[in-house]
Amino acid sequence: MTATIHRLDNRRTASLDPMIGLVAGDMNLVNAVILDRMQSQIPLIPELAGHLIAGGGKRMRPMLTLASAALLGYTGTRHHGLAASVEFIHTATLLHDDVVDGSDLRRGRRTANNIWGNPATVLVGDFLFSRAFELMVEDGSLKVLKILSHASAVIAEGEVNQLTAARRIDLGEERYLDIIGAKTAALFAAACRISAVVAERPDTEEGALDAYGRNLGIAFQLVDDAIDYVSDAGTMGKDAGDDFRDGKVTLPVILAYARGSDEERRFWKDAIEGRRVSDDDLAQAVDLIRASHAVDDTLARARHYGQRAIDALGGFANSQAKAAMVEAVEFAIARAY
Numbered sequence: 596m597t598a599t600i601h602r603l604d605n606r607r608t609a610s611l612d613p614m615i616g617l618v619a620g621d622m623n624l625v626n627a628v629i630l631d632r633m634q635s636q637i638p639l640i641p642e643l644a645g646h647l648i649a650g651g652g653k654r655m656r657p658m659l660t661l662a663s664a665a666l667l668g669y670t671g672t673r674h675h676g677l678a679a680s681v682e683f684i685h686t687a688t689l690l691h692d693d694v695v696d697g698s699d700l701r702r703g704r705r706t707a708n709n710i711w712g713n714p715a716t717v718l719v720g721d722f723l724f725s726r727a728f729e730l731m732v733e734d735g736s737l738k739v740l741k742i743l744s745h746a747s748a749v750i751a752e753g754e755v756n757q758l759t760a761a762r763r764i765d766l767g768e769e770r771y772l773d774i775i776g777a778k779t780a781a782l783f784a785a786a787c788r789i790s791a792v793v794a795e796r797p798d799t800e801e802g803a804l805d806a807y808g809r810n811l812g813i814a815f816q817l818v819d820d821a822i823d824y825v826s827d828a829g830t831m832g833k834d835a836g837d838d839f840r841d842g843k844v845t846l847p848v849i850l851a852y853a854r855g856s857d858e859e860r861r862f863w864k865d866a867i868e869g870r871r872v873s874d875d876d877l878a879q880a881v882d883l884i885r886a887s888h889a890v891d892d893t894l895a896r897a898r899h900y901g902q903r904a905i906d907a908l909g910g911f912a913n914s915q916a917k918a919a920m921v922e923a924v925e926f927a928i929a930r931a932y
Contacts, residue, residue, distance in 0.1 A: 603902045609925035611653060617919045618661035621675060625657050628679035632726045643707050643719045647686055650702045655815075655923075656786045657682045662923070663790035663804050665916035666908075673793045676730045680743060681786045683727035688750055688778075690720035695758065696841055739789050746785035753777025762842035764867045768849055772813070775820075780812030803907050807920065810904035815927045817897035820845035821890045822931050824881050836877040842867050846896070848880075850889035859883055894931050901928045 615622075633644045657678035664674040692698070693706040694713045700706060708716040724747070731740045757774045760766050787808035791801035823838050824847050838845060844867060852863045865871045866880060884890055901924045911917050 603898055603905055603925060603928065609922055609929040611655075611658075611923060611926050613915075613919035614658055614662055614923050617665055617916055618658050621661045621664075621678075622654065622658065624672075624675045625654075625661070625678045625682070628676055628730070629682060632679065632683070632730065633723070635722070639711070639715060640719055640722055643711050643715060644686065644723060646704075646707055646710070647689060647701065648682075650704050652702060654682060656685050656782055659783065659786045659808060659811075659920075659923075660790055662916055662920050663787045663808075664794060666804075666911055666914065666920060667790060667794040667796055667800065669790060669794040671793065673734055673736075674790055677734055677739060677743075677789050677793065678786075680727040680730035680734075681782065681789075683723045683730070684743070684747055684750070685782060687720040687723040687727070688754070688782075690716050690723070692754065694720075695754070696837070698837065734793075736792060738792050742785050742789055742792065746781045749777045749781040753779075753781070757843070760844060762868050763844060764848075764852055764864050766844040766849060768846065771844065771846055771849060775813055775816040776809070779816040780809045783812030783815070784809035799910070803910060806907035807904045810900045810907065811924055811927060814897045814900040814904065814924065817846060817893055817900065818927060818931045821847055821893040821897070823847075824884050825890055825931075836874075839866065839877050839880055840872045842869055846893045847884050847889040850892055851880075851884045851887040854887040854889070855883065890931075894928070897928055897931070901925070 629648060633641050633648065635641055660674055660678040660681055689701065690707055693701060694708045694716050697708075698706050699709045706716075707719070727747075728744070731743050734740075753774050753776070756770075757778060760770060760774065784805045785808070787804040788801055791804050820838070823845070848863065848867070852860055855863060862871065862879065862883070866876055871879075904924045905921050908917055908920060
């Protein structure tokens with residue numbers, strides 16, 4: 596392999612189009628697996644699952660599985676079922692998250708729990724988890740099963756960690772990074788890593804793809820948390836101020852609180868504990884975050900993790916797949932600009 600250093604460039608317009616084009620043919624086959632495996636004799640299951648799956652998501656995680664396989668020159672078909680498994684895990688967690696958060700919007704559309712209620716949404720999420728594990732078992736690799744099942748457990752731990760951290764203004768940056776490393780980055784990492792397993796590549800390449808996905812996942816979530824305070828519902832695809840009103844302590848809040856005056860800290864404590872949730876309170880929170888440069892510094896951290904993701908690919912030879920994966924990192928960061 597020829598090592599090449601790429602520097603993160605978030606100043607130019609970045610796009611997922613190179614990755615979408617790279618994996619388009621394989622993605623059609625993955626979508627066919629998804630459509631087939633979400634079927635059931637119980638009509639509510641495909642109806643509810645299809646509502647979210649057809650909701651306009653980028654399918655970033657299964658695309659990473661396919662792109663990683665392309666990077667390694669894999670020419671088999673095992674990655675199709677595994678990419679579908681990855682998407683089912685992700686979709687199941689979204690269904691459960693919306694129930695836990697009481698969300699009404701997801702990607703600009705009504706959430707499943709808002710339409711069908713919490714019990715049906717939780718149970719269909721369980722169904723999709725089960726389908727994911729069926730696909731893993733059918734692949735036949737104990738190592739793949741171990742990677743994806745471990746990622747599923749880590750995601751659940753991250754969600755519980757976030758739940759117990761809700762409305763805790765003293766959360767701290769270290770615990771916040773632990774949470775997003777589990778609830779977001781773990782599946783990004785696993786989605787990339789399993790391609791090295793099916794391609795039978797050495798541990799060094801497996802580790803490099805794990806590092807790429809993990810750092811991309813952290814950067815992706817940091818950007819999401821930053822733009823939550825500088826964007827609107829149309830851009831974010833959820834109700835403006837959801838994180839604020841739910842008492843979620845994300846990095847912009849952590850930084851603004853740490854840099855605030857005593858009076859500003861009292862505001863943040865009241866807000867996160869649920870005593871300041873009006874539109875005026877949200878506007879004040881946005882003003883404080885901007886004044887403290889918390890968004891700028893959150894995005895600086897995102898760029899740091901984005902560069903680490905790009906660096907993880909340094910040992911792979913230049914190719915269309917590598918360029919697409921580098922640009923996917925640049926796209927993740929550029930969403931905030």
